[in-house]
Amino acid sequence: MSSDAVSEVASSVSRGRPSVGWALLGSEISVLFRRRRTWAMLAVLALVPILIAIAVRVTRSTPNGGRGPAFLDQVTQNGLFVGVVGVLISIPLFLPLTVGVVAGDSIAGEASAGTLRYLLIAPVGRVRLLIVKYLAAAVFCLAATLAVVVAGTLIGIALFPVGPATLLSGDVIGVPETLIRSLLVSVYVTISLLGLSAIGLFISTLTDVPVGAMAATIVLSVVSQVLDSIPQLDWLHPWLFTHYWLGVGDLLRQPISWDSFGSNSVLQAAYIVLFGALAYGRFSTKDVLS
Amino acid sequence: MTGDATAAIETRGLTKRFGSHAAVSGIDVTVPRGAVFGFLGPNGSGKTTTIRMMLGLAAPTSGTIRVLGHDMPRELHSVLPRVGALVEGPGFYPYLSGAANLRRLDTADRFAPSATRRARVERALERVGLTHAARKKVHAYSLGMKQRLGIANALLTPRELLVLDEPTNGLDPQGTREVRNLIRSLAAEGTTIFVSSHLLAEVEQVCTHAAIMSAGELVAQGTLDELRGVGRSELRLLTPDAGLAIHVLGSFGLSAETTDAADGSALVTATLLGQTAEPDALVAALVGGGVRVRGFSIERPSLEDRFVALTGEGFDVVQ
Numbered sequence A: 001m002s003s004d005a006v007s008e009v010a011s012s013v014s015r016g017r018p019s020v021g022w023a024l025l026g027s028e029i030s031v032l033f034r035r036r037r038t039w040a041m042l043a044v045l046a047l048v049p050i051l052i053a054i055a056v057r058v059t060r061s062t063p064n065g066g067r068g069p070a071f072l073d074q075v076t077q078n079g080l081f082v083g084v085v086g087v088l089i090s091i092p093l094f095l096p097l098t099v100g101v102v103a104g105d106s107i108a109g110e111a112s113a114g115t116l117r118y119l120l121i122a123p124v125g126r127v128r129l130l131i132v133k134y135l136a137a138a139v140f141c142l143a144a145t146l147a148v149v150v151a152g153t154l155i156g157i158a159l160f161p162v163g164p165a166t167l168l169s170g171d172v173i174g175v176p177e178t179l180i181r182s183l184l185v186s187v188y189v190t191i192s193l194l195g196l197s198a199i200g201l202f203i204s205t206l207t208d209v210p211v212g213a214m215a216a217t218i219v220l221s222v223v224s225q226v227l228d229s230i231p232q233l234d235w236l237h238p239w240l241f242t243h244y245w246l247g248v249g250d251l252l253r254q255p256i257s258w259d260s261f262g263s264n265s266v267l268q269a270a271y272i273v274l275f276g277a278l279a280y281g282r283f284s285t286k287d288v289l290s
Numbered sequence B: 001m002t003g004d005a006t007a008a009i010e011t012r013g014l015t016k017r018f019g020s021h022a023a024v025s026g027i028d029v030t031v032p033r034g035a036v037f038g039f040l041g042p043n044g045s046g047k048t049t050t051i052r053m054m055l056g057l058a059a060p061t062s063g064t065i066r067v068l069g070h071d072m073p074r075e076l077h078s079v080l081p082r083v084g085a086l087v088e089g090p091g092f093y094p095y096l097s098g099a100a101n102l103r104r105l106d107t108a109d110r111f112a113p114s115a116t117r118r119a120r121v122e123r124a125l126e127r128v129g130l131t132h133a134a135r136k137k138v139h140a141y142s143l144g145m146k147q148r149l150g151i152a153n154a155l156l157t158p159r160e161l162l163v164l165d166e167p168t169n170g171l172d173p174q175g176t177r178e179v180r181n182l183i184r185s186l187a188a189e190g191t192t193i194f195v196s197s198h199l200l201a202e203v204e205q206v207c208t209h210a211a212i213m214s215a216g217e218l219v220a221q222g223t224l225d226e227l228r229g230v231g232r233s234e235l236r237l238l239t240p241d242a243g244l245a246i247h248v249l250g251s252f253g254l255s256a257e258t259t260d261a262a263d264g265s266a267l268v269t270a271t272l273l274g275q276t277a278e279p280d281a282l283v284a285a286l287v288g289g290g291v292r293v294r295g296f297s298i299e300r301p302s303l304e305d306r307f308v309a310l311t312g313e314g315f316d317v318v319q
């Protein structure tokens, strides 16, 4: 081997400053949205309000589900709120189901595919990988919520009259205001799912079996909701990450009550910090043997 | 860059325990810069575990590792961009194409310039002969194609050190040859190569140095000649006149042994230590002494003989 060759390799290898690494986030999000599974889940979510709208339209009945969307009966007079109704019905199960799949898969999925070791020796940096995985899960939360709200709003416009809407407080708002309220609801629901995403990310660092991490995350969201409905445990309720999930109604009053929006955001942030720290503690020193 | 004086890889007392079972126990491996280093050992002897520790995937239970002059895993971020690796087979996203997989893994390296990403991916695919399959989804790849893609991933940026864990696993004879040539050409460019394998013939063809693992311990290490045992070669003589031959060889200070061979001949063997006598002189003496020589050869022990001698004959995996 000639010393020329050595110095040539050395000089081409001696590197400049590292990039900030946005490319990885872009790659993560594009990989997420290039999976057929992601689109299948978004399609199922979009189907929820579509099926509701069709059912209401066909039967002309006003189903007043025990689920609480008291203004479901309004849908026949105003199609703009179909999206909001859809998201209310999706919050307890459908949304956590899909978020559980994405967040639970984040690290465990890479481990089981064998790509985790190649990311780590690239080297991706373990903390950076956790952050990127979490951000991608958050993007999915937004996409999932919007899938329901947008599909619902569109099908509502197609099947029902569009006009001023009556809020829970009895006030009437115009069409632009109604659309803004729908967007606010989307933001609220997205934030509501961020704590669950952090829990999913942490569970995902515990195992190399993605299905296990997904199932555990989804089960936790159900358990939390069950606990939240047991009156004897009311001291626990404000600490449950699902506690404000159905507090969307506050955004449908005049004037808007921001109380649950604020409490929900603080609670979700606390869950992100707690489970982010747990995920870091677990993953930063974990032996990757997959 | 840190001086070339330091070894590419240096481990001291490297140990990894899984529960009470020591997968790697106190090994001291030294891989000189520029070497093609064969890391040999039977199944379960701890090769992959050692490689995982060298790359910072698993933490050693005890002992130290220095790679390219830096402590691992403490200085992992300055070491790993200069190291390409294939560990325990390839790992890819089945739903992405080969090229998309490489681009994805390349974005993970913050030192890999995104401006040249596409060109570097094309080049790496070309080097392993996968250009035609670049747009194909990986789930439609054969085992050997995935293995090639794994090697391409290790070549995405110029590397000072390549760590390849069984690179020819699943490859056809052409692929195996190509990998050998690839290793030779990379070594000629000055890249240090650490390759684990249990295909001894292969290691013998490309490596300059080797180490042999057995049940988690390092049983031998050095240049290939040192390992084979220079000067230790064996004389094999086929003759019907065994008694006479032993007598003649004895006059050269050789102690010979006899085993029966076919056609009324006997196989006479003797170990040649150092330069006792030139083979042609031995044959001349044998013929001159009236020994009918039907076959004569001097055999240097192969790496395989040495390997089996060090790691045992048994087929069972040693724990």
Ligand SMILES: Nc1ncnc2c1ncn2[C@@H]1O[C@H](COP(=O)(O)OP(=O)(O)OP(=O)(O)O)[C@@H](O)[C@H]1O
Pocket: A289, B018, B023, B041, B042, B043, B044, B045, B046, B047, B048, B049, B050, B198, B319
């Ligand atoms: N995750 C793990 N948990 C427990 N023991 C393990 C684990 N991984 C490996 N081992 C043990 O460590 C030992 C060494 O395994 P390793 O994979 O390093 O062997 P190897 O030399 O690479 O073998 P092969 O040639 O089959 O690839 C084996 O006895 C194995 O059982």
Ligand SMILES: [Mg+2]
Pocket: B047, B048, B049, B088, B165
């Ligand atoms: Mg192995």
